[in-house]
Amino acid sequence: MPTPLLIHEIDATRQWVRERQRAGETVGVVPTMGALHAGHLSLAEAATKGCDRVIATVFVNPTQFAPSEDFERYPRDLEADAKKLGDVGVDAVFAPSVEAMYPPGATTSIDVGSVARPFEGAIRPTHFAGVATVVAKLLLIAPADRAYFGQKDYQQTVVVRRMVADLNLPIEVVVCPTVREADGIAMSSRNAYLSADERQRALCLSQGLREAERLHAAGERDASKLREAARRAIASTEGVELQYVAVLRDGTMDEVETVDAPAVIAVAARVGQTRLIDNVRLA
Numbered sequence: 001m002p003t004p005l006l007i008h009e010i011d012a013t014r015q016w017v018r019e020r021q022r023a024g025e026t027v028g029v030v031p032t033m034g035a036l037h038a039g040h041l042s043l044a045e046a047a048t049k050g051c052d053r054v055i056a057t058v059f060v061n062p063t064q065f066a067p068s069e070d071f072e073r074y075p076r077d078l079e080a081d082a083k084k085l086g087d088v089g090v091d092a093v094f095a096p097s098v099e100a101m102y103p104p105g106a107t108t109s110i111d112v113g114s115v116a117r118p119f120e121g122a123i124r125p126t127h128f129a130g131v132a133t134v135v136a137k138l139l140l141i142a143p144a145d146r147a148y149f150g151q152k153d154y155q156q157t158v159v160v161r162r163m164v165a166d167l168n169l170p171i172e173v174v175v176c177p178t179v180r181e182a183d184g185i186a187m188s189s190r191n192a193y194l195s196a197d198e199r200q201r202a203l204c205l206s207q208g209l210r211e212a213e214r215l216h217a218a219g220e221r222d223a224s225k226l227r228e229a230a231r232r233a234i235a236s237t238e239g240v241e242l243q244y245v246a247v248l249r250d251g252t253m254d255e256v257e258t259v260d261a262p263a264v265i266a267v268a269a270r271v272g273q274t275r276l277i278d279n280v281r282l283a
């Protein structure tokens with residue numbers, strides 16, 4: 001497969017997308033922070049199936065990291081990422097500098113409101129303003145027809161859908177299923193931080209979710225029982241600190257006590273120094 005066109009400039013990116021659309025083609029955009037794994041590539045593949053042309057963005061966005069978080073050490077390898085994207089048929093990659101995205105004097109920030117406050121938002125209070133702002137910028141720089149996001153970052157999908165609706169952005173948001181390793185752990189760039197021992201312990205997140213899923217499939221509708229099943233698996237694993245377990249009405253951040261409609265059970269935990277999140281749909 002050819003290497004995708006690598007674009008660093010904002011104007012050239014917008015022009016590339018507009019030209020494709022003027023030629024009658026649909027364009028998909030896949031926002032990422034790079035260090036690509038099969039989870040990201042599944043979004044790119046969905047985009048190549050659903051659109052005539054695909055542009056991926058690779059940008060480690062500083063505004064979604066708190067000062068204490070891992071912005072500096074977040075893995076970066078643009079050359080390898082571009083090759084992987086080319087191999088799945090992505091046409092172009094937008095990889096801007098921090099200075100291009102946030103020139104001196106830039107102060108605008110998007111507050112999406114209530115869906116950004118609980119769970120991830122409570123633990124990372126500045127995170128979703130950073131995500132919403134950069135995603136809005138990326139969707140304006142690459143004004144595609146469809147944008148692809150992963151279910152693994154469930155609250156992010158809720159925040160992005162809210163932001164796109166509230167700002168009337170003319171783009172369809174597509175959410176793709178979580179891709180897992182053979183043993184069940186959700187693929188994540190941050191898995192690279194785990195030692196072999198932590199990697200083994202981290203399995204308790206997906207195992208806890210799977211146990212809740214099994215109970216739900218067997219007819220359990222009491223959210224507290226489903227939460228307890230996930231909590232038990234995670235909290236009983238040494239070296240793993242559970243941060244939350246929540247059962248939410250699907251597509252929202254509203255907690256439910258009875259699962260009488262499609263729902264999502266979401267968890268976050270710290271494994272050593274690494275924060276991991278995961279979720280499954282209960283439908």
Ligand SMILES: Nc1ncnc2c1ncn2[C@@H]1O[C@H](COP(=O)(O)OP(=O)(O)OP(=O)(O)O)[C@@H](O)[C@H]1O
Nearest residue numbers: 032033034039149150152153178179187188189190
């Ligand atoms: N396992 C996965 N399956 C499907 N989509 C995924 C998966 N992991 C990440 N994505 C999606 O890829 C997009 C880019 O995510 P990002 O670059 O933050 O990767 P990540 O692996 O989630 O990294 P991190 O470990 O920092 O959370 C997001 O829409 C995210 O939901």
Ligand SMILES: CC(C)(CO)[C@@H](O)C(=O)[O-]
Nearest residue numbers: 031032033061131134153
């Ligand atoms: C959507 C995103 C690319 C914005 O920086 C990021 O939050 C991510 O990779 O999930």
Ligand code: BAL
Nearest residue numbers: 033064065127153156
């Ligand atoms: N995948 C979400 C990006 C972040 O945790 O900053």
